Amino acid sequence: MTVTILFSFLSIVRHIAIIGAGAAGSSAVFFLHKQLLTLGHRDKVEITVYEKESKVGGRAALIHPYNDSKYDPVEIGASIYASVNLHLVRAIEQFGLSPAYRIIDDNHVSYLYDGKTILVDMDDVTSRYNLLSLTRLKMLTETSVHHFLRLYQRNFQLLNGPFRTVAAYVKAIDLKPQLNESGFRFLVNNGVDEMTVNEFVDSLTQGTYGQQVTQLHAVMTIIAMAGSGQSIKGGNYKIFESMHFSTLLYPRNERLVKLFSPNYLDDSKLAKIVGSRANIGWIYRKMWYAYPRAPPRNDTVFPPINPDKGLYYVNAFESFISTMETQCVAAHNIIRLFLIDFGYDEKAATLADDYWIDTAV
Ligand SMILES: Cc1cc2nc3c(=O)[nH]c(=O)nc-3n(C[C@H](O)[C@H](O)[C@H](O)COP(=O)(O)OP(=O)(O)OC[C@H]3O[C@@H](n4cnc5c(N)ncnc54)[C@H](O)[C@@H]3O)c2cc1C
Numbered sequence: 001m002t003v004t005i006l007f008s009f010l011s012i013v014r015h016i017a018i019i020g021a022g023a024a025g026s027s028a029v030f031f032l033h034k035q036l037l038t039l040g041h042r043d044k045v046e047i048t049v050y051e052k053e054s055k056v057g058g059r060a061a062l063i064h065p066y067n068d069s070k071y072d073p074v075e076i077g078a079s080i081y082a083s084v085n086l087h088l089v090r091a092i093e094q095f096g097l098s099p100a101y102r103i104i105d106d107n108h109v110s111y112l113y114d115g116k117t118i119l120v121d122m123d124d125v126t127s128r129y130n131l132l133s134l135t136r137l138k139m140l141t142e143t144s145v146h147h148f149l150r151l152y153q154r155n156f157q158l159l160n161g162p163f164r165t166v167a168a169y170v171k172a173i174d175l176k177p178q179l180n181e182s183g184f185r186f187l188v189n190n191g192v193d194e195m196t197v198n199e200f201v202d203s204l205t206q207g208t209y210g211q212q213v214t215q216l217h218a219v220m221t222i223i224a225m226a227g228s229g230q231s232i233k234g235g236n237y238k239i240f241e242s243m244h245f246s247t248l249l250y251p252r253n254e255r256l257v258k259l260f261s262p263n264y265l266d267d268s269k270l271a272k273i274v275g276s277r278a279n280i281g282w283i284y285r286k287m288w289y290a291y292p293r294a295p296p297r298n299d300t301v302f303p304p305i306n307p308d309k310g311l312y313y314v315n316a317f318e319s320f321i322s323t324m325e326t327q328c329v330a331a332h333n334i335i336r337l338f339l340i341d342f343g344y345d346e347k348a349a350t351l352a353d354d355y356w357i358d359t360a361v
Contacts, residue, residue: 022058
């Protein structure tokens with residue numbers, strides 16, 4: 001999906017078009033509104049958001065099973081955020097939204113299955129995988145997240161940002177080695193054994209980004225591993241409106257199952273998975289460009305953030321990292337670029353911005 005910001009400066013009032021009201025577009029409006037207020041220019045700028053769907057949220061999207069609102073809605077896209085997702089955490093507080101804790105019944109089980117055999121109970125992965133490898137995974141994930149968190153530091157940003165290319169981001173937060181290597185190669189080279197990578201990590205990259213650990217660059221692989229967290233009661237889209245696998249459906253005694261597939265799953269394929277078509281009560285198919293392909297890459301081959309004067313492309317960031325939070329980060333960066341490019345006192349806005357963390361990360 002593309003989200004772009006266009007500017008026209010033919011009139012005294014500046015007109016800004018934001019195309020798409022997903023995480024990126026919605027947070028771009030939010031930040032722009034805030035910064036212009038801070039700088040005392042809000043009344044000189046008209047912002048119009050164009051959204052082709054009838055709802056805000058983009059890939060943070062919900063459905064009601066059986067299209068019936070008596071059933072609790074289910075996330076079909078972005079399901080979880082993590083505590084290090086500082087924009088989201090802040091927005092949730094600010095908009096008075098409530099986290100939805102998953103209700104897991106006593107029979108809840110989570111297994112890693114390779115199509116023939118149950119490999120491991122995911123609640124006890126140490127029974128199959130080498131403890132040293134699991135510890136290495138945790139350390140590598142924490143280190144990369146730590147690098148990423150520099151982007152929230154005011155002083156770091158005043159010195160290095162805003163970023164006009166994805167390559168500049170990569171360099172500033174020092175993630176080039178992870179970008180140039182596949183998740184597989186990076187983890188094995190850093191002491192994680194192959195079985196842990198091929199089974200455990202691969203299940204996470206396939207579940208999160210529909211791609212194998214050998215196909216994804218290591219930054220995205222690490223994001224897939226860092227991806228445990230929670231969601232918002234009533235739908236993650238609510239974050240952007242204001243700015244599971246298996247769930248029991250009440251009152252029907254049925255299981256709701258989400259299947260992710262790069263290919264179309266017709267009724268006969270679904271019937272094969274669950275034994276018979278008669279075992280399926282309702283099917284909802286959502287076809288979309290779910291995730292960017294993110295192979296190991298040279299940092300110069302990302303799409304441009306600022307392809308032309310007055311034109312900004314937030315999703316350039318997505319094949320580096322694709323999450324709701326990182327789209328908010330990318331939108332914040334673009335609003336800073338806009339302020340600079342159009343002669344506003346960007347430094348004053350950045351200094352006054354209350355979103356930075358000033359402690360050393
Ligand atoms: C199945 C799935 C699971 C995911 N799980 C997670 C997760 O658990 N946690 C997480 O953080 N991220 C997750 N993600 C990734 C996350 O959803 C995206 O990175 C993020 O939502 C992208 O936001 P965006 O605003 O850039 O794009 P989008 O959300 O795609 O928004 C783009 C918007 O633009 C609109 N649009 C497009 N073209 C036009 C046009 N021509 N005119 C007007 N409007 C237009 C679209 O309708 C849409 O609303 C998941 C994604 C998928 C698909």
